[in-house]
Amino acid sequence: MQPFTKHSGLVAPLDRVNVDTDQMVPKQFLKFLTREGYGRVLFYDWRYLHGEKPNPEFVLNHFRYKGASVLLARANFGCGSSREHAPWAILDYGFRAILAPSYADIFYNNCFKNGILPVTLSIEQIEDLFRRTEANPGYRLTVDLENDAVTDERGLKYAFTVDPFRRECLLKGLDDIGLTLVHEPHITAFEEGHSNVPVMYEAVDVKFHHE
Amino acid sequence: MLQCEWQVTTTDRMAPRTLFEKIWDAHLVHEAPGQPSLIYIDRHLIHEGTSPQAFAGLKAAGRKVRRPELTFAVMDHSVSTKNRLLPVLDADARGQFEALARNCEEFGVNLFDMHSRNQGIVHIIGPELGITQPGQTIVCGDSHTSTHGAFGALAFGIGTSEIEHVLATQCLSQFKSKTMKIEFHGKRPAGVTAKDMILAIIGRIGIAGGTGYVVEYAGEAVRGLSMEGRMTMCNMSIEGGARAGMVAPDDTTYAYLEKRPFVPRGREFMMAVDYWMSLPSDFGAKYDATLDLQANELAPMVTWGTNPGMVTQVTERVPDPHSFQDPVDQQAAERALVYMDLKAGTPIGDISLDRVFIGSCTNSRLEDLRAASKIVAGKHVAKNLKQALVVPGSRRVKLEAEAEGLDKIFVEAGFEWRDAGCSMCIGMNDDVLLPGERSASTSNRNFEGRQGKGGRTHLVSPIMAAAAAIEGHFVDIRKWKNADGAE
Numbered sequence: 001m002q003p004f005t006k007h008s009g010l011v012a013p014l015d016r017v018n019v020d021t022d023q024m025v026p027k028q029f030l031k032f033l034t035r036e037g038y039g040r041v042l043f044y045d046w047r048y049l050h051g052e053k054p055n056p057e058f059v060l061n062h063f064r065y066k067g068a069s070v071l072l073a074r075a076n077f078g079c080g081s082s083r084e085h086a087p088w089a090i091l092d093y094g095f096r097a098i099l100a101p102s103y104a105d106i107f108y109n110n111c112f113k114n115g116i117l118p119v120t121l122s123i124e125q126i127e128d129l130f131r132r133t134e135a136n137p138g139y140r141l142t143v144d145l146e147n148d149a150v151t152d153e154r155g156l157k158y159a160f161t162v163d164p165f166r167r168e169c170l171l172k173g174l175d176d177i178g179l180t181l182v183h184e185p186h187i188t189a190f191e192e193g194h195s196n197v198p199v200m201y202e203a204v205d206v207k208f209h210h211e
Numbered sequence: 212m213l214q215c216e217w218q219v220t221t222t223d224r225m226a227p228r229t230l231f232e233k234i235w236d237a238h239l240v241h242e243a244p245g246q247p248s249l250i251y252i253d254r255h256l257i258h259e260g261t262s263p264q265a266f267a268g269l270k271a272a273g274r275k276v277r278r279p280e281l282t283f284a285v286m287d288h289s290v291s292t293k294n295r296l297l298p299v300l301d302a303d304a305r306g307q308f309e310a311l312a313r314n315c316e317e318f319g320v321n322l323f324d325m326h327s328r329n330q331g332i333v334h335i336i337g338p339e340l341g342i343t344q345p346g347q348t349i350v351c352g353d354s355h356t357s358t359h360g361a362f363g364a365l366a367f368g369i370g371t372s373e374i375e376h377v378l379a380t381q382c383l384s385q386f387k388s389k390t391m392k393i394e395f396h397g398k399r400p401a402g403v404t405a406k407d408m409i410l411a412i413i414g415r416i417g418i419a420g421g422t423g424y425v426v427e428y429a430g431e432a433v434r435g436l437s438m439e440g441r442m443t444m445c446n447m448s449i450e451g452g453a454r455a456g457m458v459a460p461d462d463t464t465y466a467y468l469e470k471r472p473f474v475p476r477g478r479e480f481m482m483a484v485d486y487w488m489s490l491p492s493d494f495g496a497k498y499d500a501t502l503d504l505q506a507n508e509l510a511p512m513v514t515w516g517t518n519p520g521m522v523t524q525v526t527e528r529v530p531d532p533h534s535f536q537d538p539v540d541q542q543a544a545e546r547a548l549v550y551m552d553l554k555a556g557t558p559i560g561d562i563s564l565d566r567v568f569i570g571s572c573t574n575s576r577l578e579d580l581r582a583a584s585k586i587v588a589g590k591h592v593a594k595n596l597k598q599a600l601v602v603p604g605s606r607r608v609k610l611e612a613e614a615e616g617l618d619k620i621f622v623e624a625g626f627e628w629r630d631a632g633c634s635m636c637i638g639m640n641d642d643v644l645l646p647g648e649r650s651a652s653t654s655n656r657n658f659e660g661r662q663g664k665g666g667r668t669h670l671v672s673p674i675m676a677a678a679a680a681i682e683g684h685f686v687d688i689r690k691w692k693n694a695d696g697a698e
Contacts, residue, residue, distance in 0.1 A: 079452065109373070164245055177274070180376065198281065199473065
């Protein structure tokens, strides 16, 4: 996973509450076998008209937000399906940080696994950032995880907090599985104390590899 | 010596514990201040939709599946519900099936492929085969994993990175959730089902109301539900924002589980029950939040908008966006009404339909099909309907329903009787809504485009969907005969 320390970029405002992961990556794109290449289909049904013609009304298609890498969003961002294709698409599109008042649990968690920083700010702060973004073409923000702050070039500074463990993992781009395997002796000890192997008492039609 | 799966953990803490806390404590592998805890995972369920990248990650890192015997795979999301003996024409779907079969073979993971007699939706077959049991930790790369909490298990959906983590370590790194108790006092009226109970809850707390919580459903009306009904409730916990929903195990649970293929028999079963009986929350256990609701105030529910919290009683009208106090809610409601092509003030009963879908991990179990079949028996689907689909949740459900003649009742009433899978709940196969079409659906999500781009979904119970299919529009099922007894 690529680390996240500090990122500056153009801000794109997505002014909708409860954006669900079905909107981020619709079902027809859940059939691919890779983690890459979903940027093209991010917000597919909103972003494209018939024949994949860009929908001029959708905010990410506005010329002024071309190349945006900071996504400004509303409450309960990422609700619904657990599909990790959603953060994969966000990252592949070019976003490195999200700013919102709140997130759905699974999506929030998935962001950290992919080097995306989901920053939580108050509703008022987010509202203020929407105003600033809309009023100032080319509005950029710096999201600084080392200093736990969002800043702009005009002196704005909003502090945020991230759980210290998640912060550390993101700053260093740590591999979750590697971290857990440090506790291998604990896992083995736990397994020795617990027998939890499934036993098939009545044969069912499964390719069952263990008896 | 016989040994049940998990022993009651003894702790020096004297404080009463909740069901969630007992399971959490029993699965703690490692904890340290300021860090997420490492918890052990008993059952890992996977499907073709979210697992291929996890296996690819394992291979790239040269890692193995630590406990392949604890992992069960099934093909459900993209499978055809028509003739499965025909070649899979969708090359992408075929790629998913082949990848899952290959990965299971290579890593020694148990697989129910699309031709298995026990194939079905992952959250249907886990319980019906007894793979799901009280006190377990269960995860799956699917947000509706909360379904399994109906057995008094801690079950929740995870992302693909976490699937890979569980495959490699059989553990998950988790922050402990807060707990919420939702108690339904009194009895639910006839014609009101578990689906209406959970839709009413989501309408009340909102789709983010449960964020950060594990919800325990309790009270007389929940106790009175069958396992099928409890699964329906727990299934939609995630639609209220909660990753997991739970119901304490009781005699209903044990009776359901006894003699299921993966459930211990005889003396071992008795020992397992002894352990399961220690799981319910202790008297005086503290929750971070509680909500009390009266079951007798419930009515059949119908969603009118584009998330499950946009829901009202069948006798109500499509709400006026200005009736919401919060400007954010007003805006969301306005947008939803445009998408749904509905006018504020329209009686719910006047909304006419194009398709009806009875199926999904929410409502496709035998009881759901029995209840719906009683409503449609001897009647016929309305002329304005383009399609009425019944998709059993599993092939076992399908066989059992056919043994009771339910398939004939549905077919005679003008429904299509299909093979098992996720089908029109997510529309990854051919079962979709076309742009502008409107459905009554027993599934769990009415998001924009969920059942097909431009499709408009109204979530309802199976008996409400069945009656809507007959009339071509929503009707108050309480006014019909044969609505009693539906869960």
